[in-house]
Amino acid sequence: MFLKRLVFSICAASASAFLIAPAHAEVDALVRESLALVEQGQAQQAFDRLAAVETERAGDPDFDTVLGIAANDTGQFTRAVFALERALTVQPANARARAELGRALFALKDNQAARQVLQETKRENIPTDVARRIDDFLLAIDRNEEAARSSIKAYIETSYGSDSNINSGPSNANVAVPALGGLVFTLGPTGVKLKDDFYSVGAGISGRYVMENPRLSLIASAAGNYRFNLDHNDFDTNQFDITAGASYRVDKDEFTAVAQVGTYAADNNPVRNQRGVVGEWTHRPDVASQWSTYLQLSTLRYPGQSLRDAERYVLGTSYATVLHSGLLVFGGGYLGVEDERASGVPHLGHRLVGLRAGLQQPLNADIDLFASVGHENRRYGGPDPLFLVTRSDRQSTLSLGLNWVPAVTWRVTPQLSLLKTSSNIAISDFTKRVLSVTVRKDF
Known part of the structure; x- marks a missing residue:
């Protein structure tokens, strides 16, 4: 529940942090238009457009970040993990990519990895309200794990x-x-x-x-x-x-x-x-x-x-x-x-x-x-x-x-x-x- 609020808070607080100016205007347009489709609730259409050129564009952090977002929103969490990890390899400070990665890992029930990713995000220079939302989500992960153990x-x-x-x-x-x-x-x-x-x-x-x-x-x-x-x-x-x-x-x-x-x-x-x-x-x-x-x-x-x-x-x-x-x-x-x-x-x-x-x-x-x-x-x-x-x-x-x-x-x-x-x-x-x-x- 908290993670979607967290992801959107980070997006609003650091919109410029995860989309740096690419070298090609055509690719730049593809990334921008796909992100707009996701924000309009058309994540499947955005994913289809991006997945069609993934082989050629994999490794571009802007492309991989938006692909990961679209994959998350369409429930393709494994694809999201691959794309977002590529983005973070090139842009380790990409807070949006890291938050989306935490979302994907949590959906795949890898609570330990999701916690580590979000704790790393919290150590970045992020707004106070985003840090508090990360705390909320970490608490939600704790509760999820608690349901799997005696308490x-x-x-x-x-x-x-x-x-x-x-x-x-x-x-x-x-x-x-x-x-x-x-x-x-x-x-x-x-x-x-x-x-x-x-x-x-x-x-x-x-x-x-x-x-x-x-x-x-x-x-x-x-x-x-x-x-x-x-x-x-x-x-x-x-x-x-x-x-x-x-x-x-x-x-x-x-x-x-x-x-x-x-x-x-x-x-x-x-x-x-x-x-x-x-x-x-x-x-x-x-x-x-x-x-x-x-x-x-x-x-x-x-x-x-x-x-x-x-x-x-x-x-x-x-x-x-x-x-x-x-x-x-x-x-x-x-x-x-x-x-x-x-x-x-x-x-x-x-x-x-x-x-x-x-x-x-x-x-x-x-x-x-x-x-x-x-x-x-x-x-x-x-x-x-x-x-x-x-x-x-x-x-x-x-x-x-x-x-x-x-x-x-x-x-x-x-x-x-x-x-x-x-x-x-x-x-x-x-x-x-x-x-x-x-x-x-x-x-």
Whole structure:
């Protein structure tokens, strides 16, 4: 992800460093025009033009640099390595060629060589922001290598914020009940929208154990979070989740299967227990993008409210990619069903379908802006016995914020989250606004 941003930064900062004036105007035009084609997104056309005369022009550093760039952009990384190494033999200080070589070596999974090339680039007289991007990419290489060896990670975090609706209650306290002839009932103080400030603490740990076959790993994680409201302590919540399973990697694909156990409580009383399994397939066509498809099977149990017990099945997919500008874009969709276990209560089960999308834009090496949106439709299985209609919910979410990294392993995240659920049943229709700041420390 970081490498494309790095390459383009070096290109902008040192455009004159990798294209020196050649002796022949015709060759000069070929190089310039081919580079322009690459920058216009026509890398294949540029590569075809250059490859046709590679035998004659090999050894010209300008030609080899642009050929290497075009080869990288068309996924021909071995050809890129040959061309860029020729360019660096003649022009050892060619920062663009060295950055592109690092990109090609990383794509060929030669992390050690990619690291060495980028460290050499960093020792050159390059702008500070380019050096910081190189540091980012070196960190990305470390993470990539870490996935191939056993490791343990942990974090702690704390948040402080304001929630406009801590109990997800409706705004109107007066509710007409059709089953009772339209009689209007007034909800109690805790049944309507309550605003409060809150703070939370959380922690988590995850581990990967690589087997003798390095493609196979055992994975596990555990995480917990406690949220405390300043005034309405009856709505304090806590959540704890554990997962354990295995992953298997084959080239650009990773297959993961884990078992999950989780519990959610309010006012220290268990509200919902969940257990199940998740299978996921992740495909990474290149270093800047990935597809993920998953299937989740869960059982939901509600202590003291067994009538609400259900089985939940969700199938989803998502795609994420980093553009040349460094902008991360992602989107996905899912569908599922929550089947009630008890008989005669179809109004407690529902079908669901949803969409999610978002983006993240780095402002500099330390700050990223992010935004995400989501929408979910839920259609229940039968008429509600009190409201005499089949419940239908439409839930929309919007999150805006930024990630600030003031120091390595520290992250500060101010965030605004908006949620609106539109329902044809009055007590299920509500809005929520949460403004918070989270500080996280990774280990």
